[in-house]
Amino acid sequence: MSVSLLVGIASVIGSQVLGIPLKDPEGFLGPAYVRLPLLGLMLSGVGVLIAATRRRGWRSIPLGVTEVIKHEWSLRRALYIMTGLVTFYVSYVGYRNLKNVLPLYRDGTLYDRGLLQTDRWFFLGHDPATVLHAVLGTDVTAMLLSFVYLSYMPLVPISLGVFLVLSRDVRVGAWYATTLSLNWVFGVVSYYIIPAVGPIYSRPDLYTDLPVTGVSSLQQALLDNRLEFLTSPLxxxxIHGVAAFASLHVSVTFAAALFLHKTAQNAMVRTAAWVFFALTFLATLYFGWHYVLDNVGGMLIGWGSLAISAWATGCTKEHLKKVREESVLDLPQEKELASMTGGAI
Incomplete structure (x- = not known):
């Protein structure tokens, strides 16, 4: 909670010094103050139904719901979920507002030229975009990677809600919420240390062979917002949303995959998370959102956020060992689900 307060205060100061009002970013399911409570309520309902079914089976769900609410959904648990959502909300809104005023503080010094040169060093004298487009193609691959990249937006708040609402261990849910919040904090700090706009905006000629996708539409919208904001910031x-170093798509997906690995989630879930991270990493380079060093920095931020959050929430090695011995999420196992449905699955 203290982290969210700090970034919230910093965003207020950063905006007020310039005379710019704070803004609430819209996205999946509308403004953040709408979509997070909606997700919390929706997932709480799902959690209650799952627990009720475990208690009484499908034929007695109403009775099971009454018992679950009475015996399992205490005020403490509700406050814990609400605190996690509020912490995430304040951190995210603070992050977006600090990113919004970034060009007014740091646009005079952009590091895109140096980062482009570093990219060419990594790719033996070639631009990553040229190599990736030639090797992977620009048709089906573009559509697939666009879908992956854009899926990040709804998946982050949904995953937060899942671990806050369905987690059997309060500390595990708090660990994940704190990890996401720290990603925003460290990410916006990195923007101010090494300001850059990214390859798609510094060298747009490298991406003219790509087809129109959801990503290209988003990139144009962000450019339009940037130009509009710079024309009349007051x-x-x-909301200005262009910043390259470091990649928060990479940091968050890496932290999430590592979190699922450390909490010993289902093997298929862990594998899917690592594949999603790898495809996200690739998509950021393919579409020109980020430079290679942006992604390296993102991985460091993701790892650091997870490690610091584990310490802050008391998720020690001993505690994680206990977590691994039982399912973290309050979901029925396959055998239990079969018994609830009379062997129908």
Whole structure:
């Protein structure tokens, strides 16, 4: 909670010094103050139904719901879920507002030229975009990677809600919420240390062979918002959202995959998370969102956020050992689900 308060205060100061009002970013399911409570309520309902079914079976769900609410959903648990959502909300909104005023503080010094040169060093004198487009193609691959990249937006708040609401261990849910919040904090700090706009905006000619996708539409929208904001920062309703170093898509997906690995989730879930991270890493380079060093920095931020959050929430090695011995999420296992449905699955 203290982390969210600090980034919230910093965003207020950063905006007020310039005379720019704070803005609430919209996204999946509308503004953050709408979508997070909606997700919390939806997942709480799912959690209650799952627990009720475990208690009484499918034929007595109403009775099971009454018992679950009475015996399992205490005020403490509700406050814990609400605190996690509020912490995430304050951190995210603070992050977006600090990112919004970034060009007014740091646009005079951009590091894109140096990062482009570093990219060419990694790719033996070639631009990553040129190599990736030639090797992977620009048709089916573009559509697939666009879907992966855009899936990040709803998956982050959904995954937060899942671990806050369905987690059997309060500390594990708090660990994940704190990890996400620290990603925003360290990410926006990195923006101010090494400001850059990314390959798609510094060298757009490298991406002209790509087809129109959801990503290209998003990139154009972000550019339009950037130009509108820079034209009239004091009165514009647009939220500036362009920043390259470090990649928070990479940091968050890496932290999430590592979190699932350390909490010993289902093997298929862990594998899917690592594949999603790898494809996200690739998509950031393929579409020109980030430079190679942006992604390396993102991985470091993801790892550091997870490690610091584990310490802050008391998820020690001993505690994680206990977590691994039982399912973290309050979901029925296959045998139990079969018994609840009379062997129908």
């Amino acid at each position: 009165t514009s309703d647009a």
